[in-house]
Every structure is written in structure tokens, then in C-alpha cells.
Amino acid sequence: MxxxxxxxxxxxxxxxxxxxxxxxxxxxxxxxxxxxxxxxxxxxxxxxxxxxxxxxxxxxxxxxxxxxxxxxxxxxxxxxxxxxxxxxxxxxxxxxxxxxxxxxxxxxxxxxxxxxxxxKNLPWIIAETEEFVLRELTLQDMDGLFRLYEDETLYPYVEPLFEYDKELEYEQQYISNMYRLMGFGMWLVCDIHTGEIIGRAGLETHDYGEQTGLEMGYLLRKDYRGKGLATRVCRSIIEFAKRELSYPELNCLIHSDNTASIALAKRLGMKLDGKIDNHGKEMLRYRMKLRGKV
Structure with missing residues (x-):
């Protein structure tokens, strides 16, 4: 501030x-x-x-x-x-x-x-609690981002990063085109006490047939799972979407065997709405109303 x-x-x-x-x-x-x-x-x-x-x-x-x-x-x-x-x-x-x-x-x-x-080219703080900070990524976070993706348990549900130089170029463009133009994107979840990057979560857009909808994604480091943290992070994202954006609904695309993410979507009040092809992969589509009628 x-x-x-x-x-x-x-x-x-x-x-x-x-x-x-x-x-x-x-x-x-x-x-x-x-x-x-x-x-x-x-x-x-x-x-x-x-x-x-x-x-x-x-x-x-x-x-x-x-x-x-x-x-x-x-x-x-x-x-x-x-x-x-x-x-x-x-x-x-x-x-x-x-x-x-x-x-x-x-x-x-x-x-x-x-x-x-x-x-000042400083990251936006999306949410801050007694246990985590949800904020934008900066180029100074690249090493911590790569350490996060060393967690093999993230796969196959998460796409891997590019090689370092290509990922750096990608994130530079992402900061300019998503954060600055759209005002949202995939953010970093950081431990409030240590500042370590412990996850990624946020919002992007996805084409659903003829409509473009808002999609929420999330991942946490293995040692931070099973504590309800993902639920609290996602609820802060939902509040941001309701407060800051005009999309009527929120979607999550989840692999059918990702039982932890399915359970999380249900805890958040999201409802299953069939399956969808996502770049050649069949995914479950969960939805929730942000405002009005879905």
C-alpha cells in the first residue's frame, strides 16, 4: 500500500x-x-x-x-x-x-x-488472510514457480511449465495481456509466514461452444493439502469474481478421476453439468451461479 x-x-x-x-x-x-x-x-x-x-x-x-x-x-x-x-x-x-x-x-x-x-510494476494483492496471500505473479517469482512444479503429484492433472527461457517469455506476456488488460488471471498462493509459493489459483476464460465463460483453476503443493486451504483460497477467488467481474457463472473443468478436486467443487456449491472436450481431453464441467440465472 x-x-x-x-x-x-x-x-x-x-x-x-x-x-x-x-x-x-x-x-x-x-x-x-x-x-x-x-x-x-x-x-x-x-x-x-x-x-x-x-x-x-x-x-x-x-x-x-x-x-x-x-x-x-x-x-x-x-x-x-x-x-x-x-x-x-x-x-x-x-x-x-x-x-x-x-x-x-x-x-x-x-x-x-x-x-x-x-x-510501480508491483503485483496486485487479491486476498490476504492469516495463512495465505493470493497475489499476482512477478518475474522475480520464476525460481519459486519452478520449485512448485517439481511436485510430481501435480501431474497428470496439471500442464507442465515450458523450459525456463520460454516460460519467462510466456509469463512476461501473461502479465501484460492478462493481468493488465483483463484484471485477473492465474495467481500465486503464498504462505503468509514464509512468503513461499505454495500453489497457484485463479481465473481465466474458456470457450464453451458459442459462449466464453469464466473458469477457476487451482493447485497446491502436496504438504499443504488436506487442511481445507484449497477451499478457503477458492472461496476468496469466488468472492473476487462476484465483486469485481460481471460474468454470470463460474466453471471448473476437472478430470473424472480427480476425486479431490471433485469433492472441492462440491464443497464450494458447484454442480455437475455434464462432460466437455478440453483440447482433446474429456473433462467434467462443474458450474455455479455468480449472479442472475445460469
Whole structure:
């Protein structure tokens, strides 16, 4: 979590924004309100800051100093869609910004922390409990990932990794294309006490006939099984899917002889819905409703 939120004092004049800023400050976040032309940032640990910028000059200064930034352009809400390009050219440009907000209604500390982590190339924390952390993979995790897959009991239910260099290239693309674009993917399960990688679990998409559905996958290291941990990890994933995503249902594809995974799917409230061909392999399809009717 970043420690300091920087923004112009002008934002504090908006009642909704002021209430949010005050609530975040009460939660322990350091709040720095700058004048319209900020010139003094020397006393801050800039690597622990997130700056909500509103003008090109602020963006340029933040870029120069390496500060994580989130542009705020309220005018975007009122841009005429029929003359979008012409009107957009009159707004602040913020080149290379991956995220821009036009309002604060849905902005909370979790959202700001995720923006900060994206800007600093830090992994998102999906869930954290007294026993595990569920988080995104980084390239610094490669050695631990390969150690995890040395567990021979994972096979034949899990696809092996590529050779190291090819897997490294694959994970680089995965971080860019799944985590950054989709906002979800296969994550790492880490022991909260040791930080060791003890499993993988998460969400991906799968084609079911003419529809694309959400699929949950999971695996744990042998010495962490049989303790109910997989159930607790999967429940945190289900909560994420309900809270963050708009898919109506969740699927699991399971080998017919994988009795442990079948039992887990049932504990989670998933129902068997026949069999499906998955790249030439016949799998059992378990489903559960996330919202609405399946």
C-alpha cells in the first residue's frame, strides 16, 4: 500500500472529493494538498506516493520525478460523443497514461492501491488472510514457480511449465495481456509466514461452444493439502469474481478421476453439468451461479 496521496488543493473544494480525502486520511493515509503550481515535493518519499494529477504540467513533473500518477479529467464525463475527437484534443493529454478517472464515486483505497501497484510494476494483492496471500505473479517469482512444479503429484492433472527461457517469455506476456488488460488471471498462493509459493489459483476464460465463460483453476503443493486451504483460497477467488467481474457463472473443468478436486467443487456449491472436450481431453464441467440465472 502506498503511504502518501498527493493532489491539488483545488480538488479539496469539491464536497464529494473532500469527504473521501478526509476518510482516507482518517484511515492512516498521509494526505498532501498542493497549490495549483506545485514546486515543493522534496520532503516526501516519492516512491511511496500516488499523485492524482489534473494538468499536463503536473504530469510532466511527476514523470520527471518518477511518481506514480492517476490523471483526473472530470470534463470527460461531458465530452460530446458526436464530436469526441475534436473535444478530446482540448483536454489534458497525459501521454502514456493507462488509467484516467472522470469522477470519484467508485474510487476507493483498494482501487488507488491497484493503480499505484500498476504504475510501480508491483503485483496486485487479491486476498490476504492469516495463512495465505493470493497475489499476482512477478518475474522475480520464476525460481519459486519452478520449485512448485517439481511436485510430481501435480501431474497428470496439471500442464507442465515450458523450459525456463520460454516460460519467462510466456509469463512476461501473461502479465501484460492478462493481468493488465483483463484484471485477473492465474495467481500465486503464498504462505503468509514464509512468503513461499505454495500453489497457484485463479481465473481465466474458456470457450464453451458459442459462449466464453469464466473458469477457476487451482493447485497446491502436496504438504499443504488436506487442511481445507484449497477451499478457503477458492472461496476468496469466488468472492473476487462476484465483486469485481460481471460474468454470470463460474466453471471448473476437472478430470473424472480427480476425486479431490471433485469433492472441492462440491464443497464450494458447484454442480455437475455434464462432460466437455478440453483440447482433446474429456473433462467434467462443474458450474455455479455468480449472479442472475445460469
Amino acid at each position: 502506498f503511504r502518501t496521496l498527493i493532489c491539488s488543493n483545488e480538488l479539496n473544494k469539491d464536497e464529494l472529493i473532500r469527504e473521501k480525502l478526509q476518510s482516507w486520511a482518517k484511515s492512516g493515509l498521509q494526505l498532501v494538498l498542493l497549490p495549483c503550481d506545485p514546486t515543493e515535493l522534496a520532503n516526501l518519499d516519492l516512491q511511496q506516493c500516488l499523485w492524482i494529477v489534473t494538468r499536463d504540467e503536473e504530469w510532466e513533473l511527476g514523470t520527471e520525478k518518477g511518481i506514480a500518477m492517476l490523471p483526473y479529467v472530470p470534463e470527460l464525463e461531458n465530452v460530446d460523443k458526436w464530436n469526441f475527437c475534436d473535444n478530446l484534443s482540448k483536454l489534458p493529454s497525459f501521454p502514456k497514461a493507462e488509467n484516467i478517472i472522470s469522477g470519484f464515486e467508485s474510487v476507493d483505497l483498494e482501487y488507488l492501491d491497484r493503480i499505484y501497484r500498476r504504475e
